[in-house]
Amino acid sequence: MNVQALRRVDGLPVPAPPEVERRGDGLAVSIHQLRKSFGQKPVLRGIDLQIEAGEFVAIVGRSGCGKSTLLRLLLGLEKPSGGHFHFGSRADQTAPFGAVRIMFQEPRLLPWASVLANVEVGLGEEHTSPNARERAIATLREVGLEDRRDDWPSVLSGGQKQRVALARALVSRPRVLAFDEPLGALDALTRISMQKLIERVWAYQGFTSIMVTHDVAEAVTLADRVLMIEEGEITLDQRVELPRPRERGSPEVAALEGQILQALFRNTSAGEDA
DSSP: OOHHHHHHHSSSSOOOOSSOOOOOOOOOOEEEEEEEETTEEEEEEEEEEETTTEEEEEEEEETTSSSHHHHHHHTTTOOSSSSEEEEEETTTTOOOOTTTEEEOSSOOOOSSSHHHHHHHHHHHGGGTTTTHHHHHHHHHHTTTOOOTTTTTTGGOOOOOOOHHHHHHHHHHSEEEEEEEEETTTHHHHHHHHHHHHHHHHHHHHHOOOEOOOSSSHHHHOOOOOEEEEEEEEEEEEOOOOOSSSSTTOOOOHHHHHHHHHHHHHHHHHHHOOO
C-alpha cells in the first residue's frame, strides 16, 4: 500500500505521531457454517468465510439479506443460532478486549460531551490511563480534527461527526474494524472524502476491515474483496486486483462495478421469479 500516494488524494496529512504506536497487526477472521434465525425466519444460512489479517472486505446485497446481521454476530451484539467463528490463526484464540470495533451509520456521539471526550469513550477502561488524553488527541489528528477537540458535536457538519465517530473507533487501535453502512447518510462529496480517509487510516494502521455497504462503487473503490450475500448465503466472492488509490468512475472501477451489479440484479430477478 502506497501511503504517500494516499496522502495526495485529498490533501489531508497522514501523521505518524510519537504518541501512537503503529501496529499493523490485523486479525484473521474464520467463519464456519454460521447461522442466524429470528423466530422461524432464517437470516444467515450457513456462512463459510475466511478473511486474511489486514484484508479489506466489503459486503453488498439487498436490504434484509443478512449483511448487518453478520457484523452484529462478529461483534457479539447477537448470538448465532448455529456454527461458529474465531479471530486469529487458531480456533482456540480469542480476540483481546477492545480489539474488535464497529462504526455505525449514525455517529452516535454524546451531545453533552466535547469532541475529545467522545473520542476518549472509545478507550473504554483505558480512559483513565495516564496517556489517554494524548492518545485521543493523536487520533483526532489522524482524522484531521485536532483543532475541533473542544467543540460540541452540535456545531459539527455531518462529515465531521462521522470523522469523530471514526476516531472513537480507532483510538483503541482495533485489530478488526467493522463498518455498518457508515457513509450512507452523507452527501456525495463528503462521502468520497470519507472513503479516502477510511482507506488512508486502514493503510496506516493495518487493521482488518469489514464494510457493509449498498454502494457497489464504494465497495470496489475500497475493498480487496467484494462479497455478495443473497438470502443468507454468499453468492459472490470477487477479488479486486486494481492498484490503489482507485478513482470512482475510472474505466477499471466502472467495469468491475458493472459485473457485480449484473450479478446482483440477476440474483434479485431470480428471487422475484421464484
